[in-house]
Amino acid sequence: MKTEHNNEHYVLDMRNIGKEYYGTRVLKDINIQLKPGEIHAILGENGAGKSTLMNVLFGMSVIHSTGGFEGEVFIDGEKVNINSPVEAMEKGIGMVHQEFMLIPGYSITENIKLNRETTNPGLLSRVAGKKLEILDMKSMNMDARKSLDKVGVGIEEWVKVAGLPVSFMQFVEIARELDKENLKVLVFDEPTAVLTESDADRLLETMRKIASEGIAILFITHRLDEVQRVADRITVLRDGQHVITKDTKDSNVNEMANLMVGREIKMTGESRDNEGSKNVKMRIRDFYVDMPGETVKGINLDIYEGEILGIGGLAGQGKIGLANGIMGLYKSEGNVELDGKKISLNNPEKSLKQGLAFVSEDRRGVGLLLDSSIELNTVITSMQIQGTFLKRYGVFTQRDNKKIREHALKMIKDLDIRCTGPSQITRRLSGGNQQKVCIARALTLNPKVLFVSEPTRGIDVGAKKLVLDTLVQLNKEYGMTIIMTSSELAELRMISNRIAIINEGKLEGILPPDASDVDFGLMMAGEYHKQKGEGVRADG
Amino acid sequence: MDEKLKIVIQEDSLGTKIKKALVSNMVTVFFVILCIIGYYYSGLTFGFLLNDLITRMVRNSFLVLALLLPVMAGMGLNFAIVLGAMCAQAAVIFVTHWGVAGLPGIGLTVLLTTPIAILLGYLTGQLFNKAKGQEMIGGLILGFFSNGIYQLIFLILIGSVIPFNNETLVLSTGVGLRSTIDLKDGLRYAIDGAWTLPFTTAAMAFGGLTILHGIYRYIKGLPSLGIGPKHKKYLLSGASGAALIGWVFYIQSTSSFVNLIKVPMVTAILIGLMCVFTTYFSRTKLGQDFRTVGQDRHIADVSGINSDKTRLTAMILSTVFASWGHIIFLQNLGTFSTYGSHEQIGFYSVAALLIGGASVTNAKISHALLGTLLFHTLFIVSPLAGRNLFGDAQLGEYFRVFVAYGVIGVSLVMHAWRKQIEGKKRLSQ
Numbered sequence: 031m032k033t034e035h036n037n038e039h040y041v042l043d044m045r046n047i048g049k050e051y052y053g054t055r056v057l058k059d060i061n062i063q064l065k066p067g068e069i070h071a072i073l074g075e076n077g078a079g080k081s082t083l084m085n086v087l088f089g090m091s092v093i094h095s096t097g098g099f100e101g102e103v104f105i106d107g108e109k110v111n112i113n114s115p116v117e118a119m120e121k122g123i124g125m126v127h128q129e130f131m132l133i134p135g136y137s138i139t140e141n142i143k144l145n146r147e148t149t150n151p152g153l154l155s156r157v158a159g160k161k162l163e164i165l166d167m168k169s170m171n172m173d174a175r176k177s178l179d180k181v182g183v184g185i186e187e188w189v190k191v192a193g194l195p196v197s198f199m200q201f202v203e204i205a206r207e208l209d210k211e212n213l214k215v216l217v218f219d220e221p222t223a224v225l226t227e228s229d230a231d232r233l234l235e236t237m238r239k240i241a242s243e244g245i246a247i248l249f250i251t252h253r254l255d256e257v258q259r260v261a262d263r264i265t266v267l268r269d270g271q272h273v274i275t276k277d278t279k280d281s282n283v284n285e286m287a288n289l290m291v292g293r294e295i296k297m298t299g300e301s302r303d304n305e306g307s308k309n310v311k312m313r314i315r316d317f318y319v320d321m322p323g324e325t326v327k328g329i330n331l332d333i334y335e336g337e338i339l340g341i342g343g344l345a346g347q348g349k350i351g352l353a354n355g356i357m358g359l360y361k362s363e364g365n366v367e368l369d370g371k372k373i374s375l376n377n378p379e380k381s382l383k384q385g386l387a388f389v390s391e392d393r394r395g396v397g398l399l400l401d402s403s404i405e406l407n408t409v410i411t412s413m414q415i416q417g418t419f420l421k422r423y424g425v426f427t428q429r430d431n432k433k434i435r436e437h438a439l440k441m442i443k444d445l446d447i448r449c450t451g452p453s454q455i456t457r458r459l460s461g462g463n464q465q466k467v468c469i470a471r472a473l474t475l476n477p478k479v480l481f482v483s484e485p486t487r488g489i490d491v492g493a494k495k496l497v498l499d500t501l502v503q504l505n506k507e508y509g510m511t512i513i514m515t516s517s518e519l520a521e522l523r524m525i526s527n528r529i530a531i532i533n534e535g536k537l538e539g540i541l542p543p544d545a546s547d548v549d550f551g552l553m554m555a556g557e558y559h560k561q562k563g564e565g566v567r568a569d570g
Numbered sequence: 571m572d573e574k575l576k577i578v579i580q581e582d583s584l585g586t587k588i589k590k591a592l593v594s595n596m597v598t599v600f601f602v603i604l605c606i607i608g609y610y611y612s613g614l615t616f617g618f619l620l621n622d623l624i625t626r627m628v629r630n631s632f633l634v635l636a637l638l639l640p641v642m643a644g645m646g647l648n649f650a651i652v653l654g655a656m657c658a659q660a661a662v663i664f665v666t667h668w669g670v671a672g673l674p675g676i677g678l679t680v681l682l683t684t685p686i687a688i689l690l691g692y693l694t695g696q697l698f699n700k701a702k703g704q705e706m707i708g709g710l711i712l713g714f715f716s717n718g719i720y721q722l723i724f725l726i727l728i729g730s731v732i733p734f735n736n737e738t739l740v741l742s743t744g745v746g747l748r749s750t751i752d753l754k755d756g757l758r759y760a761i762d763g764a765w766t767l768p769f770t771t772a773a774m775a776f777g778g779l780t781i782l783h784g785i786y787r788y789i790k791g792l793p794s795l796g797i798g799p800k801h802k803k804y805l806l807s808g809a810s811g812a813a814l815i816g817w818v819f820y821i822q823s824t825s826s827f828v829n830l831i832k833v834p835m836v837t838a839i840l841i842g843l844m845c846v847f848t849t850y851f852s853r854t855k856l857g858q859d860f861r862t863v864g865q866d867r868h869i870a871d872v873s874g875i876n877s878d879k880t881r882l883t884a885m886i887l888s889t890v891f892a893s894w895g896h897i898i899f900l901q902n903l904g905t906f907s908t909y910g911s912h913e914q915i916g917f918y919s920v921a922a923l924l925i926g927g928a929s930v931t932n933a934k935i936s937h938a939l940l941g942t943l944l945f946h947t948l949f950i951v952s953p954l955a956g957r958n959l960f961g962d963a964q965l966g967e968y969f970r971v972f973v974a975y976g977v978i979g980v981s982l983v984m985h986a987w988r989k990q991i992e993g994k995k996r997l998s999q
Contacts, residue, residue, distance in 0.1 A: 132869070133869055134865070135865050149854075152850070162855070164850075
């Protein structure tokens, strides 16, 4: 292991980086050193702190507007203060973004040279300043050509980016960074996530070539085999802490998976007494959802009556899209049956009417009417969908306030919602209690199947347990079938009967909650079947 | 890595190309047809139409061109040019009151207008930066709101608070301006009349310029790409210049009314300069920033372009150009409605631009000029065509107004619709 004080030259040296957001610690004592020409992989689950670390490195405003960070950053041995992405660029740090930072309507040259255009003085610029200098397209095209050749892309530099295949856009991004003359460190943020296998191979090769020219590469990914193939060293982050930095050749895929996920998990055990029957409650076949950032690309899955099915996976792989698609919130295709009856997709009203209920991951956006009372939030969907809590006068209807109040009071008591009363507006509630109101509303529908997405996101530890307990209780007492989507594997393992892992929009596999960390890690990284050589079966 | 990644960009067949061109220029094609039908039934001679058209083109083109920069910066159609028009109008009123006529009057008007237009443009830009994505409706409402202030000043404060002693301009009560103002003894034709040439001479000069430009571009290639695949189309523009000259020679040999038409050269040159400036500007660093911000604000910010400042610049430029454009408009018209002219030109300019084939996100000089041409052709022919077809000029007039506002609505709906389809396409990929 390297120490901080040896004499070796580091192009980038981040020392004891720490960061707190509003009292929540997200990074602690992270040390990363990059030698010129090194490919350094950073591994970690979602929430491990990878993106926060990059935000620190690039001086994003989200860091500075929340009180800055702890620790020091050195570039070429010199202490630097980076306050904006532009400064990072000037200091020689570049990034190949996961979501492309390219302007579709521009030519490749214009994109590569964005805000670094070469200009010649013209008529007006002599009067009105540098801003009115004329672009020198010829030299820009030549520069672009040079960078494109470096990454081995033979496409004409004046072609518009719109309509290019995804892999080309990725290479244009890289070419843009290479065009920056003082580039010292290049960050690749999950660059292969959107690429096909052969394009990914080419990308890895390009990375090696760039590194061989002395540029250090930070490689953020969750594809462990790629790490194995190109990285010189790896650093594993977990829960904002630095787990280990070691040479890739001393490690293997299994160990990496273990280090990534590895955490003590306390099994409650109680929920899993109820194993659920083997009756298929919901059958999902060839299911596609167009949810931006969470696309589902053909899932086959059976959900058994009375079980709690956990749905896990890394962010952006499609686990969130599944529930949103079935509920009709995003455009979807495929075949979904509930108790043998087909569910009409793309129609939230019908989904609700057919006995599905959904607690959205977007609590404050989709989940609640923030400026309405708890009681109204609790009953509004059933009023709308089932026509309950209404008094009828011929064609006119009126809210049945007495019934609503009674019901809300019961829910507040049952779910232990901490509030000043049923007429309090939900904006004033804490995150955990807001979540409970969402659950109360879903329960008011008496659903056959309850979808819960990220139920514990953004709520504190105590409230987390209460929410999870509530779900277990519903499952046990009423035999309700619950599908819980969560980024936190630990909580999935605490209450689920089975856990389905979604990777790249497809079902990677289904594991029992007591499966090993390695298995979970491999599945989330999409490596499970490559390692074990098994097929995926819909019924797990 | 020796072998390189290659992709083939497929060329559409001619049929598909034509179909695509027709679909994407639906509005323009529709108006061309409408104009041809209208011209046929109006019974007008070509010379008369051309004469009227030239008057109206020089009147309105500058204003329509002022709309281009905000579109470039992604702020949509700038309904807030009403503000620029308003300060021009206010300046014209005062200059008329002081009795400064001719070109000195115009100079004074410009001097008065520009600082106010800069200030108003700045404020509008600030407002738009706080209401991103709502620029168009924001500009529209801002126009109505500022019209209220304008009316307050010129209907109530003039003569009561602001001393303004002028019998021809002020109402008989001594407070507030009359509803129309006549510029006959002041600014009327101050620019237009400064230098006029016969249409034939002007057209020949224009044709000559077109030929020179075509040849120059053919040799030098496209401005941004050098000699590329499209440089041949400049031969076409050169040829059309030659055709124009040929036609003018033919006309000169006849005793056509066209020979008597005069072209106000100074105004035409000003419009030409505006076109040159817009083209030049789009190739500068600042122009590139405009377009970057217009295409994607987020990416612009990340790459270090101050998008708010860029948008502010766009608004200031547009408002100033609009105010100058309105001065040209008013001196050409010679008389204007005190409380209505500025409101009107906002809508008319936007409609003209849209008719020319522009959209909320894409507007070119050619769109502006072609749109102005078509819009005013319709203006000229539709009352006559209405009278000849239905026996009532009012019907044609009604139809024209209906069409002018309709086209704004339809264009906006079509834009929203296209955006929706694109969104769907993107998702299903």
